Amino acid sequence: MFRLFKNKFRTLKSWEIDVFRELLDQLGVEYKHYIAQLNFIEKVGINRSDIPNLISFIYPTSFYKKFENHKVYNYILENLIIKDLHSTRNIVITLYFAHNIFLGYSSDLKYSTFECDNKNIFYGDIKKKVWGEEGFRLIKKYLTSAELKHINRSEVYISSIEGVEYFHLKELSDGDFLGVNNNGVFFIVTHDPLEMKEITRVFACHILQFGNEPFN
Incomplete structure (x- = not known):
């Protein structure tokens, strides 16, 4: 069964442009090219998905020929915390990217009830x-x-630690997790203190099957 969506559109607001320019700039080199994409957004769609409070960006057809790259994997950035400009509330934002295109964002609040402050963005808990x-x-x-x-x-998700990306494979106790890097090396990443402990493949397989049970 297909879900039908009402045609709810609007233009991109000036505060959204300011926030995303600042945010994408601060996230680092790999995100800076998305700033230019903001200039191509014709309008935004509101709640046109099963994702709650999704604001989706709509680009002209010609845009995709210039920017789309199917070799780039699809991912999201979660847990961006931004202050509401008109209150003391924190807004939790998720960004969506697919095939090298900035698709839009969602929030934990209804879209019309807040305005993000581009001077109060917190990046510490991003996933x-x-x-x-x-x-x-x-x-x-x-x-x-x-x-x-x-x-x-x-x-399974990517965790960036000290500039190195690890694939999160299994959640362990106290915020620790089993991960593997792009070289196929397995690690236990501890939360407190933050450490990457290289482990053998045999030990990693044991953790995948049995979690934190003792390894003999």
């Missing part, structure tokens, strides 16, 4: 997560078919 089946597809490079059987697809 970069591959979107849909992308994460599972990407980790197939590093795991065997037997190991993949023990992966919960919903737990």
Whole structure:
């Protein structure tokens, strides 16, 4: 069954442009090229998805020929915290990217009830997560078919630590997790203190199957 959406559109607001220019600039070099894409947005769609409070960007057809790149995987950035300009509320923002295109954003508040302050953006708890089946597809490079059987697809996302990206494979206790880097090396990443402990593949397989149970 298909869900029908009302045609709810508006133009991109000036505060949204200011916020995303600042945000994409501060996120680093790999995000700066998305700033130019803001100039191509013709309008935005409101709640035209099953994703709650989604604001989706609508570009002209010619835009996709210039920017779209199917070699770039789809991902989201979660847990961006931005202050409401007119109150003391924190707004939790998620950004959506697919095939090198900035698709839009969602928030934990209804879209018409806030205005983000571009001078009060907090980046400390951001999580970069591959979107849909992308994460599972990407980790197939590093795991065997037997190991993949023990992966919960919903737990797979990319965590950037000190400029290095790790695939989050399994949540452990106290915020720790089992990860693998782009070289196929396994780590236990501890939360407090923040450390990356390299482990053997055998130990990693044990954790995938049995979690934190003692390893003999």
